[in-house]
Amino acid sequence: MDPVPGEPAGVPHAGAPAGGHGTDLGALLNRAARGDKAAFAELYDATAPRVHGLALRVVRDPAQAEEVTQEVFLEVWRQASRYDAARGSALAWMMTIAHRKAVDRVRSAEATTRRDLAYEQANQSVEHDVTADAAHASLEAHRVRAALAQLTDVQREAIELAYFGGYTHTEVAALLDLPVGTAKTRIRDGLIRLRDTIGVGR
Amino acid sequence: MTTDHDHALSGAYAVDALDADERARFETHLSQCADCRAEVDSLREAAALLGIADEVGPPPALRDDVLAGIERIRPLPPLTREPATVTPLFRRLPTLLAAAAAVVLLLGVGLAVLRPWSDGTEPPPQLSAAEQILRAGDATHVEKAFPDGSQATIVLSRSQGKALIRTKDMAPAPDGKVYELWLQTPAGKMIPAGLMPDESDTTYVLDGDAAEATGVGITVEPDGGSEQPTTQPIAVFPLES
């Protein structure tokens, strides 16, 4: 299938923050949905470090993280037409797919045993391959760090254990010695505060 | 039906911090609660930024693998579903269910009974309802592939008296409609078994006792579901006794 020419560039989506690095990810996704492989390659280049970084942080084992990253992008290609700009940014849509796949991977019985073995190794190696990108990314990262600092310790820990640890809210409650049923509230309150401080999504 | 408890799970759902059972139940809630849908969408925007400081470029070979991989994958068509044509009040479902089952068998559209899977690992201490069914020694699978490429599988454990449905790439129900699940009794009566979550890929444990069920049906119903089927089934899964 030929690439589709003439896509209007830079049309912002309602409620969509700058995806990554100023690229209009939604437009690339729409072109990919029509079979435009060049647009998909551009989308890959713009987002692969984010997707892979998340997979690595959640899954920890580099080989398994690579499998997850590959699965995510094949899924993004297949599902591109199902992205609905009215519901949010292309980046959030992709990171949702990535996070779900990474969490499903660590929760599968097979992965659970391998995960602990890989822990030390991953913890030692990850820091070194970090590709700190452009000034743009670090500026955005600074905003996120500042917003995280606004949360209570419990909100921040609960969100990090859930998002990066892949733990359920029940497990998070046990890890933080919270009464059963309160971790979900901390996670929700923290995310709402984060959303409102950073000013994304509505 | 909506409770405060349901709404409170939006944050945990947005960061995938629900177990399979809670996830399925919350997705049912999401299919009926626009507030939670909007909240989940907005919280996912925030969550997507959490990993911003963790960027790690994958190995270059992965890019080649991905770009080679997409050559073999056809992108899904966009969702263009028209509102379902609602037939007049439908009272003879068991008969039609049987007819539809016969058609399914006749066409052989990807219907298969699979062996229960077992990987020899110890089950984790707390199993969700879905996991209990999936790991049951007598679990049987009835799989169905639809012409649009979507798939649905019923997993049944007679010993546990429970069944679940797993979907892949299901098109969403038309606006204002839901997919309702039904268990067919040996007497041919259709018992409501819950509303499918509004998610294309989902696992949902059916309400009710499936120990004696002779089939599972899916119909399109108005939001909130119906006491009895009001449309012809879009899918029927015969269950072996």
Ligand SMILES: [Zn+2]
């Ligand atoms: Zn709600």
